Amino acid sequence: xxxxxxxxxxxxxxxxxxxxxxxxxxxxxxxxxxxxxxxxxxxxxxxxxxxxxxxxxxxxxxxxxxxxxxxxxxxxxxxxxxxxxxxxxxxxxxxxxxxxxxxxxxxxxxxxxxxxxxxxxxxxxxxxxxxxxxxxxxxxxxxxxxxxxxxxxxxxxxxxxxxxxxxxxxxxxxxxxxxxxxxxxxxxxxxxxxxxxxxxxxxxxxxxxxxxxxxxxxxxxxxxxxxxxxxxxxxxxxxxxxxxxxxxxxxxxxxxxxxxxxxxxxxxxxxxxxxxxxxxxxxxxxxxxxxxxxxxxxxxxxxxxxxxxxxxxxxxxxxxxxxxxxxxxxxxxxxxxxxxxxxxxxxxxxxxxxxxxxxxxxxxxxxxxxxxxxxxxxxxxxxxxxxxxxxxxxxxxxxxxxxxxxxxxxxxxxxxxxxxxxxxxxxxxxxxxxxxxxxxxxxxxxxxxxxxxxxx
Amino acid sequence: xxxxxxxxxxxxxxxxxxxxxxxxxxxxxxxxxxxxxxxxxxxxxxxxxxxxxxxxxxxxxxxxxxxxxxxxxxxxxxxxxxxxxxxxxxxxxxxxxxxxxxxxxxxxxxxxxxxxxxxxxxxxxxxxxxxxxxxxxxxxxxxxxxxxxxxxxxxxxxxxxxxxxxxxxxxxxxxxxxxxxxxxxxxxxxxxxxxxxxxxxxxxxxxxxxxxxxxxxxxxxxxxxxxxxxxxxxxxxxxxxxxxxxxxxxxxxxxxxxxxxxxxxxxxxxxxxxxxxxxxxxxxxxxxxxxxxxxxxxxxxxxxxxxxxxxxxxxxxxxxxxxxxxxxxxxxxxxxxxxxxxxxxxxxxxxxxxxxxxxxxxxxxxxxxxxxxxxxxxxxxxxxxxxxxxxxxxxxxxxxxxxxxxxxxxxxxxxxxxxxxxxxxxxxxxxxxxxxxxxxxxxxxxxxxxxxxxxx
Numbered sequence: 001x002x003x004x005x006x007x008x009x010x011x012x013x014x015x016x017x018x019x020x021x022x023x024x025x026x027x028x029x030x031x032x033x034x035x036x037x038x039x040x041x042x043x044x045x046x047x048x049x050x051x052x053x054x055x056x057x058x059x060x061x062x063x064x065x066x067x068x069x070x071x072x073x074x075x076x077x078x079x080x081x082x083x084x085x086x087x088x089x090x091x092x093x094x095x096x097x098x099x100x101x102x103x104x105x106x107x108x109x110x111x112x113x114x115x116x117x118x119x120x121x122x123x124x125x126x127x128x129x130x131x132x133x134x135x136x137x138x139x140x141x142x143x144x145x146x147x148x149x150x151x152x153x154x155x156x157x158x159x160x161x162x163x164x165x166x167x168x169x170x171x172x173x174x175x176x177x178x179x180x181x182x183x184x185x186x187x188x189x190x191x192x193x194x195x196x197x198x199x200x201x202x203x204x205x206x207x208x209x210x211x212x213x214x215x216x217x218x219x220x221x222x223x224x225x226x227x228x229x230x231x232x233x234x235x236x237x238x239x240x241x242x243x244x245x246x247x248x249x250x251x252x253x254x255x256x257x258x259x260x261x262x263x264x265x266x267x268x269x270x271x272x273x274x275x276x277x278x279x280x281x282x283x284x285x286x287x288x289x290x291x292x293x294x295x296x297x298x299x300x301x302x303x304x305x306x307x308x309x310x311x312x313x314x315x316x317x318x319x320x321x322x323x324x325x326x327x328x329x330x331x332x333x334x335x336x337x338x339x340x341x342x343x344x345x346x347x348x349x350x351x352x353x354x355x356x357x358x359x360x361x362x363x364x365x366x367x368x369x370x371x372x373x374x375x376x377x378x379x380x381x382x383x384x385x386x387x388x389x390x391x392x393x394x395x396x397x398x399x400x401x402x403x404x405x406x407x408x409x410x411x412x413x414x415x416x417x418x419x420x421x422x423x424x425x426x427x428x429x430x431x432x433x434x435x436x437x438x439x440x441x442x443x444x445x446x447x448x449x450x451x452x453x454x455x456x
Numbered sequence: 457x458x459x460x461x462x463x464x465x466x467x468x469x470x471x472x473x474x475x476x477x478x479x480x481x482x483x484x485x486x487x488x489x490x491x492x493x494x495x496x497x498x499x500x501x502x503x504x505x506x507x508x509x510x511x512x513x514x515x516x517x518x519x520x521x522x523x524x525x526x527x528x529x530x531x532x533x534x535x536x537x538x539x540x541x542x543x544x545x546x547x548x549x550x551x552x553x554x555x556x557x558x559x560x561x562x563x564x565x566x567x568x569x570x571x572x573x574x575x576x577x578x579x580x581x582x583x584x585x586x587x588x589x590x591x592x593x594x595x596x597x598x599x600x601x602x603x604x605x606x607x608x609x610x611x612x613x614x615x616x617x618x619x620x621x622x623x624x625x626x627x628x629x630x631x632x633x634x635x636x637x638x639x640x641x642x643x644x645x646x647x648x649x650x651x652x653x654x655x656x657x658x659x660x661x662x663x664x665x666x667x668x669x670x671x672x673x674x675x676x677x678x679x680x681x682x683x684x685x686x687x688x689x690x691x692x693x694x695x696x697x698x699x700x701x702x703x704x705x706x707x708x709x710x711x712x713x714x715x716x717x718x719x720x721x722x723x724x725x726x727x728x729x730x731x732x733x734x735x736x737x738x739x740x741x742x743x744x745x746x747x748x749x750x751x752x753x754x755x756x757x758x759x760x761x762x763x764x765x766x767x768x769x770x771x772x773x774x775x776x777x778x779x780x781x782x783x784x785x786x787x788x789x790x791x792x793x794x795x796x797x798x799x800x801x802x803x804x805x806x807x808x809x810x811x812x813x814x815x816x817x818x819x820x821x822x823x824x825x826x827x828x829x830x831x832x833x834x835x836x837x838x839x840x841x842x843x844x845x846x847x848x849x850x851x852x853x854x855x856x857x858x859x860x861x862x863x864x865x866x867x868x869x870x871x872x873x874x875x876x877x878x879x880x881x882x883x884x885x886x887x888x889x890x891x892x893x894x895x896x897x898x899x900x901x902x903x904x905x906x907x908x909x910x911x912x
Contacts, residue, residue: 038494038503038584038585039583039584039805040503040506040583041506041508041509041583041798041799041805042583042799042801042804042805043583043804043805044801044804045670045671045799045800045801045804046671047494047496047503048671050496050497052497053497084850087850088681088789088848088850088851089680089681089682090680090682090683091677091679091680091683091685092849092850127495127496127497127498127499128494128495128585128586129494129584129585129586129588129589130584130585132585133585192663193665195662195663195664195665196663198662198663199658199659199660199661199662199663200659200663202655202658202659202662203655203656203658203659203662204655205655206651206654206655206658206659207648207649207651207652207654207655207656208651209649209651209686209687214501215501215502215504221547223547224545224546224547225544225545226545226546227546227547229547230665231665333544342497343497343498343501344501345498345500345501348498348499348500348501349495349497349498349499392544393548394540394543394544394548395544
C-alpha cells in the first residue's frame with residue numbers, strides 16, 4: 001500500500017530522464033530501496049516517512065517500502081500491495097496504473113519482486129537497519145561491494161549536477177526557508193524561550209506542507225554548534241542564532257542560518273562582529289564559480305575572517321600564516337559549507353565519496369578536518385556558504401590549539417566581544433555558468449534589515 | 457555521550473520508586489534499552505530521539521543508547537561515554553555524577569556493560585532494528601523468551617496503574633493538547649489548506665517544548681480514519697476533524713479529537729449528528745469506573761449511537777440486536793479507545809498482552825476487532841474515550857456488511873446527512889476511586905463552545 005504520498009509532487013518526465021541518464025552511465029541492473037518509516041515508540045506510531053534520497057531522485061515520489069529496479073534501461077517500481085482494510089484507515093489509494101502515470105514507469109506489486117529479478121543488481125546501502133535487513137534478504141548479500149561502489153559513483157555524478165526539476169525543488173525549499181526565517185524574526189522578543197521562535201519558524205513550513213529539513217537550531221547559545229535545546233529564555237542583549245531550513249514537498253532541502261538580536265538592536269560589538277562574519281560570507285560567495293576548488297572557497301572565508309580579526313586586534317600576525325596554521329579555527333572551527341540537494345548534507349550517506357573529489361582527502365588539521373566538501377565547482381552544483389564566529393569555551397581552553405596560536409591571540413581585545421557568543425550567516429548558493437546565484441537572497445541579511453525584521 | 461537531554465524533566469524519586477516496585481515484582485536481573493534515534497536520510501540527520509517508553513518509565517530521562525540494568529534491587533544506567541569533541545558541537549554535557557543525581561541511581565560508561573553484567577537478564581524487545589541488533593549482541597540471544605514475557609507482565613502491571621508522577625505527566629500533556637486545540641480552532645477559517653491549522657496546533661506544542669505524541673490528523677475528510685494528508689482547502693460547509701495530542705517533555709501522551717465547522721457554524725444536520733456523537737461519548741465516559749469492563753464501555757457507546765440513529769430513522773430495529781450484530785460499525789468501525797500513558801496506545805509495543813486481560817482475546821467481528829483494550833478498569837488507569845460517526849465509502853459499499861444490516865439501514869434517511877463525512881470526539885479519562893476524571897475537560901466540546909472558538 002502506498003502511504004503518505006504527497007500529491008503535490010510528481011515529475012514523471014524528470015524522473016524518467018534521470019533513470020535514463022543512470023542507465024547510460026551504469027551498466028548492469030540496479031535496485032534502489034525507498035526504505036520505511038521507523039517506529040517511534042511502537043509500530044503503529046512511526047516517525048513521518050521520508051524516502052531514501054536516491055529513491056526519491058529517480059522516482060520522484062516517496063513510496064514507502066517500494067523498490068526501484070532498472071535493468072537494460074527498463075524501470076519498474078515495486079510497491080507494497082494494497083490491503084483492502086487499508087482503504088478504511090487511509091482512504092482511497094492510487095492503483096498501479098495511476099501510480100505508473102505519476103512516476104513515469106511500470107508499477108508492480110512487491111510480491112512480484114522475486115530473487116531472479118534482482119540477480120546481479122547493484123544497490124546503495126540503506127540508512128535504516130530494517131531496510132538493510134530487507135536488502136540482505138532480497139539480494140542475498142550485504143551491500144557494499146565494488147559493483148555498488150560503481151553505482152554510487154554514477155549516482156554521485158548525476159546528483160552533483162542539479163537538473164531543472166532539482167533546481168525548482170531547491171527554489172521551493174528556499175521559499176519555505178525564507179518564510180520560516182521571516183516568521184522567526186517577527187516572533188522574537190525579550191522574554192519567551194527559544195522554543196517560542198522555533199515554533200513560529202517550523203509552523204511557517206508546516207503550513208506550506210513542508211517539514212524541517214534537519215533538526216532546527218534556534219539558540220541564544222550559538223557557540224554550541226549543534227545546539228538542540230530550546231529552553232533558554234531570550235534576554236535583552238542576546239543574539240539568537242537560527243539555523244533552520246525547510247524541506248520541500250518533493251524532498252529538497254533548504255539550509256539557512258541567520259543571527260539576530262533578541263532586542264531588535266545589535267550592540268556595537270555585536271554589530272562589528274556581525275559585519276565581519278558577513279564580509280567573510282560575501283567574500284566566500286564571490287569565490288563560488290565554475291572551476292573554483294571548494295576548499296579555496298573555505299580558505300577565502302578563513303582569510304577574510306582573520307584579516308578582520310587582525311584589524312580588530314583580536315589576532316596578530318600575517319593573515320596567510322594565521323590561516324595556514326589554523327588559528328582562525330579558534331573562532332571558526334567548522335567548514336564553510338557542504339553540498340546541498342535532497343539531503344541537507346547532500347549524499348552524506350555515501351560518506352566523503354560524494355563530498356571529496358577522487359584523490360582528495362580530509363585534512364587532519366583542526367577546523368579543516370570538518371570541511372565536508374572539497375570538489376571543483378561546476379555549473380548546477382549547489383552548496384551552502386556559512387562562515388561563523390564563535391567563542392567556544394572548549395576551544396578557548398584547549399592547550400594544544402592555544403599553543404599553536406601563541407601570542408597571536410590577544411585575549412584582552414577578545415574580551416571586548418564578550419557579548420558575542422556565536423554568529424553564523426549561511427546561504428544556499430547555486431553555481432551558474434558565469435558565477436553563482438544565491439537561492440536564499442530574499443532572506444534579510446544586512447544588519448539594518450535584520451534589526452528591522454527582528455524588532456517589527 | 458548524552459544527547460538531547462531535556463533538563464525540564466527529572467523525577468529521580470519517582471523513577472527510583474518504580475524500579476523498586478519492579479524489583480519486588482520481577483525476580484532476576486533486568487536490562488532495558490533506551491534505543492537510539494534512527495537516521496532520517498543519513499546518520500548525522502536523525503529523527504528526533506525518543507527513548508523507549510519502558511526505559512523512560514524507570515529512568516525518567518531519555519538518554520540515547522543507554523541501558524538500565526537492575527539486579528538484586530540495584531539499578532545502574534550505562535551511558536555512552538562523552539567524546540571530548542562532542543562538547544564543541546553539543547555544548548557541556550552532564551558528567552556521571554550529575555546524571556546519577558538526575559536519575560537517582562548509579563550511572564556508568566557503557567563500556568563497563570560487559571556480558572557478565574547481563575547474564576540471565578530479561579529484557580523487552582526494542583522497537584527499532586538497530587537497537588534489536590544491539591540487544592542480540594549484548595545478550596547473546598534474541599529477546600522474546602518466557603523470562604522476557606514475565607518481565608513484560610511485571611512492567612504492564614506497573615504501567616497500567618499510573619503513579620503520581622505519571623498523572624502529573626498526563627496532566628502536562630493535556631495542558632499542551634488543550635493549547636493546541638484552542639490554537640487550531642482560532643486558526644480555522646474558510647480558504648487555507650488543512651496544513652494551516654495543523655501548523656498552528658503543532659506550534660502551540662513546540663512553543664511549550666513539547667512535540668506531537670503521534671502523527672496529527674487535521675482533515676476535512678474525517679471519514680478517512682488515519683488521514684495524514686493536509687493539502688485539502690477548507691471550504692464553507694466542511695467539518696474539520698482534528699485528532700491531535702501533545703507529548704509532554706517527559707514523554708507522556710495526550711490524545712484528543714475535536715471536530716468543528718470550518719465556517720464557525722454547524723449546519724442543522726451536522727449539529728444533530730455532532731450532538732449524537734457527543735451523547736454517545738458522554739455515556740461512555742459515565743461508564744468509566746473501577747470494576748467496569750472496558751469492552752462494556754465500548755458497547756455503551758455503540759448502543760447510544762444506535763439508539764440515536766434509530767431515533768433519526770437512519771437505522772431500524774432493536775438497539776441491542778443492532779449492536780450485537782455489529783450494525784453500528786457501519787458508522788463507527790473502530791474501538792471506543794485505548795490505554796493512555798507514555799505511549800498514545802500505551803504499551804502497544806507489547807501487543808494485546810497490555811490491552812487485553814489474560815484470557816480475553818480480540819473479537820473477529822468487524823468493528824469490535826479493532827478494540828485495543830479489554831480490561832477491567834482500576835483506579836489510576838488512563839484511557840481515551842473516542843466514539844465517532846463516519847460515512848466511509850469502503851464500508852458503505854461492503855456487500856458482507858450491508859448484508860448483515862439488511863433493511864435495518866435506511867439509505868434515504870442517511871442521505872440527509874451527506875454533509876457529515878466524519879465526526880469524532882475524544883477525551884483522556886483517568887479512572888478514579890469513585891469514578892473518573894476527564895483530564896482534557898478544558899477543551900471546548902459543547903457545540904456552542906466549539907462554534908464560538910472556531911468562529912473567533
